Amino acid sequence: MSANPLEIIFQPRSIAVIGASGDPKSLGYHFLRHLIDYGYRGKIYPVNPKLKEVFNLTAYPNLGEVPDTVDYVICCISASKVVELISECSIRGVKAVHLFTGRLSETGRMEAIETERQILKKAKEFNIRLIGPNCAGLYYPGGGISFSYDFPKDSGFVGAFFQSGGAATEFIRYASLRGIRFSKIISYGNAIDLNETDFLQYFSKDKETKIILGYIEGVKDGRTFLNMLKSVASIKPVIIIKGGRSNAGIRSAASHTASIAGSIDIWETALKQSGAVLAESMDDMIDLAVAFSFLPEIYKTHVGIAGGGGGRTVLSADEWEEAGFNVVPLPDRIRNKIREVAPDIWDWIGNPGDRSMMEGSRFSTGDLLEMMSKETDFDLLIANVTDDAPFEKEMWIHTIRKEIDDFIDIHRSRAKPLAVILRTADLGISHSENWRWEFIAEQRTRLIDAQIPVFSTFSRAAKTIGRLIDYYQKKSHVPSL
Amino acid sequence: MSANPLEIIFQPRSIAVIGASGDPKSLGYHFLRHLIDYGYRGKIYPVNPKLKEVFNLTAYPNLGEVPDTVDYVICCISASKVVELISECSIRGVKAVHLFTGRLSETGRMEAIETERQILKKAKEFNIRLIGPNCAGLYYPGGGISFSYDFPKDSGFVGAFFQSGGAATEFIRYASLRGIRFSKIISYGNAIDLNETDFLQYFSKDKETKIILGYIEGVKDGRTFLNMLKSVASIKPVIIIKGGRSNAGIRSAASHTASIAGSIDIWETALKQSGAVLAESMDDMIDLAVAFSFLPEIYKTHVGIAGGGGGRTVLSADEWEEAGFNVVPLPDRIRNKIREVAPDIWDWIGNPGDRSMMEGSRFSTGDLLEMMSKETDFDLLIANVTDDAPFEKEMWIHTIRKEIDDFIDIHRSRAKPLAVILRTADLGISHSENWRWEFIAEQRTRLIDAQIPVFSTFSRAAKTIGRLIDYYQKKSHVPSL
Numbered sequence: 023m024s025a026n027p028l029e030i031i032f033q034p035r036s037i038a039v040i041g042a043s044g045d046p047k048s049l050g051y052h053f054l055r056h057l058i059d060y061g062y063r064g065k066i067y068p069v070n071p072k073l074k075e076v077f078n079l080t081a082y083p084n085l086g087e088v089p090d091t092v093d094y095v096i097c098c099i100s101a102s103k104v105v106e107l108i109s110e111c112s113i114r115g116v117k118a119v120h121l122f123t124g125r126l127s128e129t130g131r132m133e134a135i136e137t138e139r140q141i142l143k144k145a146k147e148f149n150i151r152l153i154g155p156n157c158a159g160l161y162y163p164g165g166g167i168s169f170s171y172d173f174p175k176d177s178g179f180v181g182a183f184f185q186s187g188g189a190a191t192e193f194i195r196y197a198s199l200r201g202i203r204f205s206k207i208i209s210y211g212n213a214i215d216l217n218e219t220d221f222l223q224y225f226s227k228d229k230e231t232k233i234i235l236g237y238i239e240g241v242k243d244g245r246t247f248l249n250m251l252k253s254v255a256s257i258k259p260v261i262i263i264k265g266g267r268s269n270a271g272i273r274s275a276a277s278h279t280a281s282i283a284g285s286i287d288i289w290e291t292a293l294k295q296s297g298a299v300l301a302e303s304m305d306d307m308i309d310l311a312v313a314f315s316f317l318p319e320i321y322k323t324h325v326g327i328a329g330g331g332g333g334r335t336v337l338s339a340d341e342w343e344e345a346g347f348n349v350v351p352l353p354d355r356i357r358n359k360i361r362e363v364a365p366d367i368w369d370w371i372g373n374p375g376d377r378s379m380m381e382g383s384r385f386s387t388g389d390l391l392e393m394m395s396k397e398t399d400f401d402l403l404i405a406n407v408t409d410d411a412p413f414e415k416e417m418w419i420h421t422i423r424k425e426i427d428d429f430i431d432i433h434r435s436r437a438k439p440l441a442v443i444l445r446t447a448d449l450g451i452s453h454s455e456n457w458r459w460e461f462i463a464e465q466r467t468r469l470i471d472a473q474i475p476v477f478s479t480f481s482r483a484a485k486t487i488g489r490l491i492d493y494y495q496k497k498s499h500v501p502s503l
Numbered sequence: 504m505s506a507n508p509l510e511i512i513f514q515p516r517s518i519a520v521i522g523a524s525g526d527p528k529s530l531g532y533h534f535l536r537h538l539i540d541y542g543y544r545g546k547i548y549p550v551n552p553k554l555k556e557v558f559n560l561t562a563y564p565n566l567g568e569v570p571d572t573v574d575y576v577i578c579c580i581s582a583s584k585v586v587e588l589i590s591e592c593s594i595r596g597v598k599a600v601h602l603f604t605g606r607l608s609e610t611g612r613m614e615a616i617e618t619e620r621q622i623l624k625k626a627k628e629f630n631i632r633l634i635g636p637n638c639a640g641l642y643y644p645g646g647g648i649s650f651s652y653d654f655p656k657d658s659g660f661v662g663a664f665f666q667s668g669g670a671a672t673e674f675i676r677y678a679s680l681r682g683i684r685f686s687k688i689i690s691y692g693n694a695i696d697l698n699e700t701d702f703l704q705y706f707s708k709d710k711e712t713k714i715i716l717g718y719i720e721g722v723k724d725g726r727t728f729l730n731m732l733k734s735v736a737s738i739k740p741v742i743i744i745k746g747g748r749s750n751a752g753i754r755s756a757a758s759h760t761a762s763i764a765g766s767i768d769i770w771e772t773a774l775k776q777s778g779a780v781l782a783e784s785m786d787d788m789i790d791l792a793v794a795f796s797f798l799p800e801i802y803k804t805h806v807g808i809a810g811g812g813g814g815r816t817v818l819s820a821d822e823w824e825e826a827g828f829n830v831v832p833l834p835d836r837i838r839n840k841i842r843e844v845a846p847d848i849w850d851w852i853g854n855p856g857d858r859s860m861m862e863g864s865r866f867s868t869g870d871l872l873e874m875m876s877k878e879t880d881f882d883l884l885i886a887n888v889t890d891d892a893p894f895e896k897e898m899w900i901h902t903i904r905k906e907i908d909d910f911i912d913i914h915r916s917r918a919k920p921l922a923v924i925l926r927t928a929d930l931g932i933s934h935s936e937n938w939r940w941e942f943i944a945e946q947r948t949r950l951i952d953a954q955i956p957v958f959s960t961f962s963r964a965a966k967t968i969g970r971l972i973d974y975y976q977k978k979s980h981v982p983s984l
Contacts, residue, residue: 046897046898047898052893052895128851129851130850130851131850131851158893169893170893171895172939184814185814186813186814186815186817187812187813187814188811188812188814188815188859188891188892189812189813189815189891190814191812191891191893192814192815192890192926196926196928196929199928199929199930199931199934200929237814263818265814265817265821266817266821267821267824267825268820268821268824268825269824269830270820270821270823270824270830270831270832270854270855271817271818271820271821271824273820273832273853274813274816274819274820274853274855274857275817277851277853277857277860278813278814278816278817278857279813303818303822303961303962304960305959305960305962330669331667331668331669331670331672332667332669332670332760333666333667333668333669333670333671333718333746333759334667334669334670334673335759336667336746336747336752336755336756336759337670337744337746337752337784338755339749339752339754339755340746340747340748340749340751340752341784342751343749343750343751344748344749349749349750349751350751351754369611369612370609370610370611370758371758372754372755372758373751374751374755376755376758376759378669379758410669410673411669411672412533412639412651412668412672414527414533414652416527417527417528445673445677446928447677447680447927448677448680448681448927448957448959449680449930450680450944450945450947450948450951451944451945451947451948453680453944454935454936454940454944455935458653459930459935460932460935463931463932463934463935464931464932466929466930466931466932467931467932467933470931476929478786478929479784479785479786480784481784481786
């Protein structure tokens with residue numbers, strides 16, 4: 023089997039931007055600028071007959087004039103000019119073209135469909151591989167390639183393929199706030215040549231990628247894809263979200279990426295059988311990425327919970343049990359230990375541990391979690407940050423800072439997997455300088471910097487971590503509990 | 504039937520704080536200070552044998568020394584002293600006592616259970632009504648009473664009873680960021696006297712309250728409560744969240760408020776039959792409060808959606824249809840109108856309307872929603888703010904500001920109910936001064952100030968608004984679609 027074409031695509035020695043521009047209203051400006059801003063180390067060739075120079079780089083009237091071979095092309099010109107471009111590509115030894123160019127088969131118009139067909143035919147003739155058309159292309163921070171200006175410049179180990187550039191952008195922007203960093207992300211649109219199966223195969227072997235995510239609308243060859251998915255999911259976690267699950271969604275997918283979304287019942291069954299993890303929404307996908315990035319393999323469901331007042335304690339217990347976890351009673355060994363430090367409350371406190379019962383004692387949320395971390399009764403620990411308290415500024419800041427210190431210590435001990443629940447606030451403009459939300463932002467940063475998974479609510483954490491356990495149980499053939 | 508005792512409780516001419524203090528570590532300090540800070544207009548009597556004066560108010564060694572009748576008492580002293588206090592209350596003509604005092608029956612200890620019994624017995628002897636024990640008491644911004652320092656000082660029309668003070672605090676703090684304001688909130692803990700049924704009855708007749716929420720763990724008299732709930736839910740929307748739905752939750756509820764949570768299966772069926780709306784989590788409760796506060800009565804499920812790129816369009820379609828809505832195709836009347844202004848895309852664009860297709864045309868998300876607002880094909884409009892775009896700063900700010908202007912105009916026209924989807928970001932400390940998040944916070948404020956319901960994701964909006972429609976359908980006996 024020959025090397026996956028993506029091996030070359032991600033390591034181009036030179037990139038030409040067709041339709042490069044000095045006008046920030048043009049995407050040709052941005053694709054060029056991103057190469058400079060993200061530190062692409064190969065040669066960059068702007069191509070535009072109207073320009074002599076752009077960003078201090080010599081511009082060329084057409085690809086044929088570039089005095090060098092070109093490995094990779096980013097194409098931002100209109101569809102009618104692409105067939106001719108592909109011919110020029112063959113002269114310069116181009117191996118792959120990213121077609122940002124859209125308004126092709128997704129418009130549903132006969133002429134555009136025919137143009138797309140001609141583009142593919144020409145590319146095959148010259149053995150040039152295509153990403154797209156109608157897509158944002160590559161984000162590869164390690165290689166200095168990006169399709170937006172505000173993505174992280176440092177790398178991580180989450181790789182992804184997104185049929186939608188907007189969905190990819192949203193995912194990268196909001197997941198990066200949760201501490202996720204990326205190896206490589208591919209936005210691939212209409213997928214007339216390289217498609218989801220190629221990307222899956224590539225990521226399965228890519229040493230920079232430990233977790234794989236995919237947003238798919240249609241799939242070119244269902245059987246091949248599902249076989250690949252099954253094989254890859256047995257190696258690395260694969261999280262899939264399927265767009266086009268409803269009648270209206272199927273209509274939308276057709277006009278978005280010319281995808282035939284297919285029957286969701288069949289898809290859902292097949293995806294579940296593949297061993298991949300199914301995400302239901304963008305939020306869910308981000309939560310799953312957080313869980314798989316920052317938690318180790320977990321196989322059982324005995325959970326120890328602490329922090330927050332009484333209501334939060336009761337609702338935590340409910341929502342974790344409803345998600346299939348066992349919120350087991352505190353073992354005697356821990357109760358006896360609590361008796362020594364907090365004789366007033368030892369017989370009252372339980373799992374989840376209610377922070378408000380500890381008020382006035384020498385016993386804290388962190389102490390309880392630390393005790394739990396040493397007992398075999400628990401497979402996973404959950405810390406609720408006490409932000410439901412009426413304590414005023416100084417007292418609350420002192421309490422929370424100490425809680426976060428303790429959570430970080432427990433995490434660093436590696437005794438048990440730990441996740442933290444810290445609610446996300448819908449801030450308005452007058453709130454962003456409020457001390458409470460600034461302090462919470464600071465504590466979130468501390469947790470994330472320590473690589474602790476942070477979830478906004480326990481219901482989302484429970485639902486997410488439940489599927490992580492399912493994945494590892496299936497992968498290791500542990501019978502489900 | 505005599506007046507509901509809460510009529511007096513919410514309008515006390517004088518309040519004594521027993522255990523008032525000048526030490527911020529004491530809750531007696533805070534309850535006193537809140538009365539001053541929130542502008543309580545009656546007389547305030549601090550009671551503490553160790554003080555002569557506090558906050559420029561004369562302090563009294565005991566309630567008997569107060570030279571006046573006292574309507575309402577906030578009790579922050581330890582449980583062992585409460586029985587004696589109740590006797591003193593009778594001398595001063597006290598009508599109701601809020602027992603912040605805890606560590607009673609919820610500890611499960613025989614002695615504490617007996618003390619609680621004595622307190623109730625004494626209160627009944629003197630016809631003094633009790634809120635609590637083991638609770639935060641009242642938040643009534645209109646009357647200058649609060650149990651935390653950072654609640655809104657302005658009033659609204661959401662009333663609530665919470666068996667947990669922490670859950671109440673969390674709800675008030677996070678719901679107020681979404682634009683919700685409150686008439687009266689009662690945190691009621693162990694509920695040995697006044698209980699959930701009294702509160703429901705009170706709110707059903709309270710002119711300041713249009714929407715009622717309740718967090719219940721146990722219920723003193725299930726049949727009476729359910730009958731009341733059924734009757735009240737036929738008058739005003741009632742949203743209930745039940746804590747203690749699982750084995751661990753039932754254990755936690757017992758040690759939190761000494762509640763007997765009962766079988767959740769029976770509860771769930773009974774609550775559903777009552778016509779109340781069931782919330783699943785704190786987030787869900789806040790979303791429901793937003794929907795019922797800012798949306799009119801809606802009876803049908805034809806939804807028109809616009810904004811955001813292709814992935815968001817496809818996933819919106821899926822998630823709204825999965826929640827039971829009909830994302831109907833664009834009617835010909837709208838397609839013909841689009842043809843006039845945007846002949847390039849009129850045959851391509853649909854419902855949901857993909858913002859990225861409109862790029863380069865004279866047609867916008869706002870234009871499409873405005874057209875939808877005039878057609879009988881739609882019962883509800885949803886605007887996705889385009890924050891999934893790669894546009895750089897100036898272009899994006901211009902686009903979004905215009906979108907928000909349009910959404911506010913459509914909302915003000917009152918032609919159709921409108922909700923806006925604007926994703927909430929998990930901000931770290933370095934993000935809070937980033938222009939993107941500041942700008943989003945500013946736009947969120949504009950939307951909320953215009954009383955438009957804003958949801959973080961379309962899945963949450965769809966699930967929430969679906970239950971609002973269910974509620975109004977049931978209430979008006981419209982057959983479900």
